[in-house]
Amino acid sequence: MNVIELKNVEKVYNDSEIKVHAVRGVDLTFEQGEFTAIVGPSGSGKTTLLNMLGGLDKPTSGEIIIGGTKVSELKGSKLIDFRLHNIGFVFQSYNLIPVLSAKENVEFIMEMQGVPSKQRYLRAKELLESVGLGDRLDSRPNKLSGGQQQRVAVARALASKPKFILADEPTANLDTKSTENLLDIMEKLNHDAGMTFIFSTHDQRVVNKAHRVILLEDGVVTSDERQTPHQ
Amino acid sequence: MNLLKIAWRNLWRNKRRTAITASSILFAVFFAIIMRAQQLGSYGHMIKNAIESYSGFIQIQHENYQDDPSLENTFDCPEELISNLEKVQGVKAVVPRVETFAMTSTGTLTKGTLVIGIDPEKEQKLSNPENLLVRYRITPDVIARLKEKNQIPKEIIDKLNGLINNSYTSTGTIAMNLEIDKELNKEYLDIIASASQFPGKYLTKDDIGVLVSDRLSKYLIISIGDTLVLMGQGFHGSTAAGLYPVRGIVKFANPELDNKLIYMTLPVAQSFASLGSNVTTIAINLNDNSDEGMIAMQATLKGMILSKELTVKTWKEFNKILMQQIDSDNQTGKAFLALLYFIIFFGIFGTVLMMIHERYHEFGVVVSIGMKKTKLMFIIVFEMFFIGVIGVLSGMLISLPVLYYYHFNPYRLTGDMAQIIEDMGFEAIMPLAWIDTYILWQGFVVILMVILSCIYPLRKVMKLKESEALRA
Ligand SMILES: Nc1ncnc2c1ncn2[C@@H]1O[C@H](COP(=O)(O)OP(=O)(O)OP(=O)(O)O)[C@@H](O)[C@H]1O
Ligand SMILES: [Mg+2]
Numbered sequence: 056m057n058v059i060e061l062k063n064v065e066k067v068y069n070d071s072e073i074k075v076h077a078v079r080g081v082d083l084t085f086e087q088g089e090f091t092a093i094v095g096p097s098g099s100g101k102t103t104l105l106n107m108l109g110g111l112d113k114p115t116s117g118e119i120i121i122g123g124t125k126v127s128e129l130k131g132s133k134l135i136d137f138r139l140h141n142i143g144f145v146f147q148s149y150n151l152i153p154v155l156s157a158k159e160n161v162e163f164i165m166e167m168q169g170v171p172s173k174q175r176y177l178r179a180k181e182l183l184e185s186v187g188l189g190d191r192l193d194s195r196p197n198k199l200s201g202g203q204q205q206r207v208a209v210a211r212a213l214a215s216k217p218k219f220i221l222a223d224e225p226t227a228n229l230d231t232k233s234t235e236n237l238l239d240i241m242e243k244l245n246h247d248a249g250m251t252f253i254f255s256t257h258d259q260r261v262v263n264k265a266h267r268v269i270l271l272e273d274g275v276v277t278s279d280e281r282q283t284p285h286q
Numbered sequence: 287m288n289l290l291k292i293a294w295r296n297l298w299r300n301k302r303r304t305a306i307t308a309s310s311i312l313f314a315v316f317f318a319i320i321m322r323a324q325q326l327g328s329y330g331h332m333i334k335n336a337i338e339s340y341s342g343f344i345q346i347q348h349e350n351y352q353d354d355p356s357l358e359n360t361f362d363c364p365e366e367l368i369s370n371l372e373k374v375q376g377v378k379a380v381v382p383r384v385e386t387f388a389m390t391s392t393g394t395l396t397k398g399t400l401v402i403g404i405d406p407e408k409e410q411k412l413s414n415p416e417n418l419l420v421r422y423r424i425t426p427d428v429i430a431r432l433k434e435k436n437q438i439p440k441e442i443i444d445k446l447n448g449l450i451n452n453s454y455t456s457t458g459t460i461a462m463n464l465e466i467d468k469e470l471n472k473e474y475l476d477i478i479a480s481a482s483q484f485p486g487k488y489l490t491k492d493d494i495g496v497l498v499s500d501r502l503s504k505y506l507i508i509s510i511g512d513t514l515v516l517m518g519q520g521f522h523g524s525t526a527a528g529l530y531p532v533r534g535i536v537k538f539a540n541p542e543l544d545n546k547l548i549y550m551t552l553p554v555a556q557s558f559a560s561l562g563s564n565v566t567t568i569a570i571n572l573n574d575n576s577d578e579g580m581i582a583m584q585a586t587l588k589g590m591i592l593s594k595e596l597t598v599k600t601w602k603e604f605n606k607i608l609m610q611q612i613d614s615d616n617q618t619g620k621a622f623l624a625l626l627y628f629i630i631f632f633g634i635f636g637t638v639l640m641m642i643h644e645r646y647h648e649f650g651v652v653v654s655i656g657m658k659k660t661k662l663m664f665i666i667v668f669e670m671f672f673i674g675v676i677g678v679l680s681g682m683l684i685s686l687p688v689l690y691y692y693h694f695n696p697y698r699l700t701g702d703m704a705q706i707i708e709d710m711g712f713e714a715i716m717p718l719a720w721i722d723t724y725i726l727w728q729g730f731v732v733i734l735m736v737i738l739s740c741i742y743p744l745r746k747v748m749k750l751k752e753s754e755a756l757r758a
Contacts, residue, residue, distance in 0.1 A: 111654055111752040132658055139656025146654075146756060149647055154295035166288075167656055215656070 058218055058251060059085040059108065064117035066103050066274070077103040078114070079274040085219070085253060090245045090284075092265035093255040100274040101255040102223050108253065109221045110138050122218055139167055143212025143220035145254075148228045150208035151196040157183055157207045158192040164215045182210040186240050202233025209240060219251035226261055238264050242284075289661055293668040300641075304673055307637045311677025311732060312684070314630040318623055318728040319685040325619040326719035327693070329612045335540070335713060336608055337601045340413050342381065342569030343580050344587065345604050346371075349597045351566065352604055357386060357521045360564035361596055368408075370590065371570065376583055379411035379571040384555040386566075388518035388526065390548060392506050399502065399546045401516065403555020403565075406489040412571055415549055416488040418536035420453040420500055422460060423484040432481050438474050442466065446478070453484070453500045453537050485510045486534030489551055495533035497549040503535045505545070510534065516548070520560035528558050539713040627731055635739040638670060642743045649747060650755025663744050667737070674736035678729040685725070692718040 066078035078100045085091060093101050106112035107119060110126045119127040121141060129137055138144075151160045161179035162172075170178070183192055186206040188199075196204050205225055212220045222241075226234040238261055244250045254261075262268055263285050270278040297304050337343055348359040363382050371380040384403035389396055410416060429446055432438050438446075445464045454460050457479050461468040468475065489497060496514065498506070508514065512532050520526035530550065538544040556562065572583055580600050587598045602609045642649075649662060696717035 106753045106756075109654070111756070132660075135653065135656055135658055138654065144651075144655050146651060150651060152292065152648065152652065154292060154299055164655060167658075167661075211655070 058087050058122060059083075059253075060118075060120040061108070062118045062120070064104075064107060064114045064119060066100070066107060066112070067115045077274050078107070081117070081274075081276055083269070083276065083279070085251065087218075087251055088245065088249045089251050089253070089267055090242065090265055091253045091267040091269060092262050093253065093269045093271060094257070094262055095271035097257075099271045101271055103274075104271065105221050105223045105253070105255055109142050109144060110134050139164070139215060141218045143215060143217035145205065145208045145212050145220060145222035145225045147224045148201070148204075151204055151211070153196050156193045156195055157188060157199065157203075157210075160196070160207055161211045161214050164211055168215055178214060179210070182213055183207065185244075186210045187236075200233065202229050202236060205229065205233070205237050206240060209237070209244075213244065213250065219253060222252065222254035224255050224257065226256060226258055231260075234258065234261065289665050290668060293665045293672065296665070296669050297672060300644075303637060303640070307634065308673050308677040308680070310633050311630065311674060311736075312681040314626060314633075315678050315681025315728055315732050316685050318626055318732070319682065319725050320688060320718070321619070321623060321626070322724050322728060323685075323689055323692075323718040324716060325616065326722075326724060327696075327717045329616070330719055331696075331713070331715065331717050332608060332612065333601075336605065338571065338575070341601060341605060342379070342412060342571050343575055343601050344570040344572065344584060345599050345601075346568040346570070346587070346591065347566070347597055347599060347604070349595050352599070355385070355566070357519070357559055357561065357564075357566075360384070360521070360561060360566050361593070362563055363565040363568065364563060368568070371568065371587070374583075374586060374590070376573050376579070376586075377570060378573050379408070379569075381405065381408045381412045381569045381571075382552060382565040383409075383567050383569060384552060384559065384561060384565050386518060386526075386555070386559050388516040388548075388558075390502075390506070391515045391517070392508055392512065393515070395506050397502065397505060397546070399516075399548050400543075401518075401548045401550065401555060401558070403550055403552040403558075404489075405552050406491060406493065412569055415497055415536050418455060418538060419486055419488060419497075420455060420484050420535040420537050421486070422454040422457070422479055422482040424449045424452050424454075424460075424482050426450060428478075428482045432478065435477070435481075437477055442471075442474060442478075451504065453535065454482075455537055484535070489533060489549065491551070492553065493533060493551050494554055495531040495550075496554075497534045497536045498532055499544045499547040500535050500537040501541065501544040502546055502548070503532075508532055514548075516558065518559070520558070521562075521564070522560070524560045526559050528554075530554075623728075627735055630732060631735045631739060634670070634674075634736055635742070637673075638666075638739050638743050641669075642666075642746055646750075646755050646758040649750055650752055650758065653750060654752045654756060659747055659750065663747050666743055666747065667740050670736050670740050671733070674733050678732050681732075682725055682729055686721065689718050689721055692716075693720050 061081050061083040064078060064081045068075040068077055081104065093104065095101055103112065107114050110129065114127050117127070118125055124137065126137065152163060155163060158179045161182055162175045165175040165178065180192060183189060186209055188203060188206055188210070191199060191203065199207065226237055229237065241252055242264060245252055256262060265282065266284060267281045269276055348361045351359040368380050368382060371377060382405060386401050388399055388401045390399040404415070424446060429443065429450070432446070433443060442464060449463055452463065457475050458468060460478060461471065461475055489495065498508065498514070510532055514530050514532060516528050516530060518526045536549065538547065550558070552565070556564065572579060584598050584600050591598060652662060653659060696715040699714040699716060
């Protein structure tokens with residue numbers, strides 16, 4: 056089943072003097088359970104594409120359909136609500152609310168969804184345990200390492216039971232060990248729970264773990280291949 | 287974990303900024319309150335001096351008296367009118383008076399004077415001249431006697447030398463002038479008091495004598511028991527003249543009055559000016575001195591007074607000069623406050639801007655993952671509101687002891703400033719107003735500033751673009 060469809064998506068940044076054609080005529084589909092890496096040189100349009108996929112930015116033309124909803128046409132609080140219930144986000148860094156503990160950060164998103172507090176607590180605990188942070192429930196982000204913070208972000212993304220998780224260079228600020236650790240967790244969640252991940256990266260070792268690799272060059276998809284993950 | 291909790295914790299995130307912002311609000315509120323208290327206190331002081339302890343809050347006059355304060359515009363005041371007025375609920379004092387001018391002379395020296403006829407008993411409830419009686423006077427004689435006795439330390443004698451010719455109504459003021467403690471130096475003070483004692487009595491009900499103001503008495507070089515010659519014009523152009531023994535000297539804080547005032551009993555003044563039972567004014571003080579109370583009383587009294595030629599005026603009507611003085615000073619004061627608020631506004635606004643700038647990325651994250659902008663705005667407003675409330679409440683709190691202290695121990699001005707104020711006819715003190723709703727107003731305005739300063743950041747959140755904020 057196609058979860059996500061991009062139809063002839065274009066993005067032109069017009070605000071500065073020079074027009075930037077960041078994404079050009081992208082047609083893509085993603086299916087439930089995929090584990091996809093988007094790669095490409097700096098400035099190739101990865102972030103722009105992921106932002107549009109996540110409803111954080113609007114395509115200049117073309118359509119983005121997620122689970123039957125034309126996300127590219129949603130606006131304002133409807134769009135925010137759509138994101139809350141359908142998409143999980145992991146950003147490159149500073150993902151978490153600094154004044155909330157790991158557990159509270161995870162609960163926060165469920166609270167916005169209206170999940171009762173008892174359930175929130177149990178699920179947050181379970182999710183943090185699943186990313187290996189069962190012993191850091193009450194730590195504030197500034198007391199966690201970069202890798203730990205990213206794992207909390209993954210737990211938070213999962214907490215809302217999204218259709219898929221978008222991660223723009225989630226490992227960019229992590230050392231090798233944390234990168235591996237985070238990837239293992241994502242892979243496991245993909246494998247065990249069938250969670251769909253779409254992430255961008257510059258890191259060849261991260262690319263190697265992906266089941267599908269989309270190469271973006273100058274805003275154009277120049278290659279889209281499935282692979283067997285390897286080390 | 288709700289929004290309030292997040293907002294609350296955010297406050298402690300940048301403790302220093304929160305503290306700086308809250309304390310700048312604190313100081314602003316504190317200064318605003320003190321400034322306002324000083325303004326209101328000085329109006330209160332003026333009103334107390336000029337109105338409460340002299341003219342009364344309400345006066346009954348002949349309708350033409352204000353424009354032409356001559357004896358022709360006096361009115362008949364039978365005993366019955368006074369007693370009826372005294373029976374009105376809320377009336378504290380009813381004091382009939384005759385005011386006229388006379389040349390006062392000792393034979394060699396003459397001066398124009400203001401003659402006031404009073405009912406000695408009733409007047410005690412209003413201007414109470416008995417309190418103003420000079421009881422001590424420092425003369426070279428007094429000092430010579432003290433030196434002889436050799437009981438007073440030299441430095442105090444030296445200071446006394448600077449006070450020659452000063453008159454005092456109490457030993458407290460002597461101590462103050464000598465800059466010595468009343469309790470610690472009680473022994474010396476008693477000696478000085480008994481050496482400098484000055485005779486003089488208040489008027490009795492059917493006294494034929496007069497009380498003379500201190501400066502006037504010094505100008506005329508008179509003392510108790512001397513006789514004064516008063517001459518002037520009486521009712522309907524008759525000649526007024528009489529001889530009056532001096533019973534006492536009274537000291538006014540207001541130098542203008544101190545230079546020219548003579549008190550006599552009402553019947554003596556009426557017969558001096560051939561007024562029969564006419565008076566120039568009936569001064570009335572009230573239990574409730576508020577504007578509302580005063581206006582209500584004015585209406586009540588107007589209903590009581592049947593004679594068409596009489597009017598009932600509030601002090602704001604019969605003392606327009608004081609009224610205007612207060613009004614214009616009030617405007618200036620408010621302009622200063624506005625300036626102060628304006629400065630605070632930019633202080634708060636700066637904090638808000640900095641806060642938004644620092645947290646823009648974070649705002650991008652929370653909106654991206656699904657937080658409604660309205661909730662985010664709520665957090666921001668609550669944070670600022672909270673800082674505002676902390677600042678305002680603590681500002682109010684620290685102002686209270688200051689208000690308390692300086693209300694009861696008013697700051698006494700010295701030097702030229704004091705001279706200027708005394709020349710205007712007031713005692714040179716600066717009392718602060720008592721705690722009242724004006725304090726709440728200062729707080730209210732500052733909270734309003736806080737809310738106003740949130741408008742820009744809130745707009746910024748409204749227009750927040752996730753992809754942009756995330757890049758921040
Ligand atoms: N808000 C913007 N306004 C103008 N141009 C932009 C904006 N955002 C991105 N661009 C431009 O669009 C192009 C694609 O940028 P994008 O950030 O999507 O690339 P990227 O592949 O994510 O790069 P990187 O690997 O460095 O993160 C770049 O040329 C960039 O300069
Ligand atoms: Mg990027």
